[in-house]
Amino acid sequence: MDVRSQQDPLVSGSIGEWLAAAGAAVRRSLVPLVLIQLAVFVPVAVIVGLLGGLGAFGDAEALAPDYGFGYVLQTESLTVRLISVVLGTLGLAASVFVIVRDAAGRAWTPGEAFGFAGRRFLPLIGWILLSSVLTVVGYVLLILPGIYLTVVFGGALLGVVTIERGGLGRTFRLVNPRFLGVLGRLLLLAVLSFVYSLVAAAVSALPGLLVGGDAPAVVGALLxxxxxxxxxxxxxxxxxxLYGELRSRLEPGTGTATFADELDRR
Structure with missing residues (x-):
């Protein structure tokens, strides 16, 4: 077992340790992380619900990118999509702040969390959009470059942009030495997400199956x-x-305390 993974809550060794550390981070910060996601979801749900009452629901397309926030209420309104992306990215950045500060044992306030998110969400949106375009081009060209870029950006971009205030080039330095390990972790995360989504979809379909009609369908979408x-x-x-593991491998001695210090930089 990696000694570092025993000492640092955000640095893992094996895949099992990675899952355990992620679970511990969720338990440590569960309430604020859920409240952050509700702060993202509720305003968008209300707006979409109002538009839905005016016949503005569209076909199934996710409101926001599948990068840490993937809510599925549907609308063809560009305004609502933009609002969901902005709020989703704010929530994503605030969540990183909370996870790191709680792991470091440092107190924080909601104002500090959302103040940090307010400073980081525009760069995060920009880098996510650019990485998405490059990844799509990679898939269109030869597929393998798209897979490679998916692993590189998926494994490190969130931490690089929010914690280090870096860009795409930094992700290659972090991921390339541990590419296969990152690939395995992201594949496992994708499988777990797929299985969970199937169960959630089955549960959310129950109102429509039991009652039928439009109202249960809306309830099912909210659920x-x-x-x-x-x-x-x-x-x-x-x-x-995952970012913490990659960073500590490339730069021995860095860890949660380092990340917390970097978050505090203006």
């Missing part, structure tokens, strides 16, 4: 989004711990 919150919370924690 599906609420059930998505635990998955978003765990995924965010898992990505933060």
């Amino acid at each position: 599906m989004n609420l059930l998505t919150i635990p998955l978003v919370v765990f995924t965010t924690a898992a990505l933060v711990v």
